[in-house]
Amino acid sequence: MSYNCLIDFQLMLLISGLSSADYKCSTCNCTAAEFQSVAKNLGIPILNKGISKTSLSPWTYDCAVDIDRIPMFICNAVCDKSCIKLVHAKPAGIKVRINTFRRYPCSNGSYRLSKEDYNLIVGCTCII
Numbered sequence: 001m002s003y004n005c006l007i008d009f010q011l012m013l014l015i016s017g018l019s020s021a022d023y024k025c026s027t028c029n030c031t032a033a034e035f036q037s038v039a040k041n042l043g044i045p046i047l048n049k050g051i052s053k054t055s056l057s058p059w060t061y062d063c064a065v066d067i068d069r070i071p072m073f074i075c076n077a078v079c080d081k082s083c084i085k086l087v088h089a090k091p092a093g094i095k096v097r098i099n100t101f102r103r104y105p106c107s108n109g110s111y112r113l114s115k116e117d118y119n120l121i122v123g124c125t126c127i128i
Contacts, residue, residue, distance in 0.1 A: 051123070052077065052123065052124075055123070055124065055125075056083050056084050056085065056086060056089075056125075056126050057079060057080065057083045057084070057089075057091040057092075057124040057125050057126045058079075058080045058084065058124070059077040059078055059079050059080060059091075059123060059124040060077070060078050060080075061075040061076065061077060061078065062075065062076050062077075062078045063075040063076075064076075068102060068103050068104075069100050069101065069102055069103075069116075070100060070101040070103070070113070071100065074100075074118065074120065076120060076121045077093060077094070077121045077122060077123050077124055078121075079091035079092065079093055079121075079124035080124070083126035086126050086128075088128060089126035089127060089128050090126065090127055090128075091124050091125070091126060091127075092124065092125055092126070092127045093121035093123075093124055094121065094122050094123045094124065094125055095119050095120065095121055095122070096119075096120050096122055097117050097118070097119055097120070098117075098118050098120050099115055099116075099117065099118070100115075100116050100117075100118045101113045101114065101115055101116065102114045102116050
């Protein structure tokens with residue numbers, strides 16, 4: 001899937017303390033995979049998958065792109081079906097509420113932003 005990642009890419013660079021001269025996507029229309037690769041190379045924690053595989057409740061990431069949302073790119077943790085070495089435990093997502101903004105077009109060609117809460121799953125744990 002291709003989308004215009006320029007705004008998210010610039011925000012990602014700003015967070016990491018780099019400038020666009022330090023690191024660039026190969027094009028201005030990054031794919032989700034390319035954006036994820038750039039974020040991983042810059043060490044953006046949400047896309048760093050190391051800890052997710054060493055947890056007693058491992059998880060993967062499901063990343064979604066929504067061009068009318070800020071941030072455009074959000075990755076939710078998806079828990080594996082069982083906990084490692086804990087027979088009676090069940091995996092559960094660790095949720096945090098974050099603020100996002102939805103953009104709506106206006107009649108004059110500009111956009112209106114509306115704040116929306118988003119329940120983000122940042123990782124998984126085992127519960128009994």
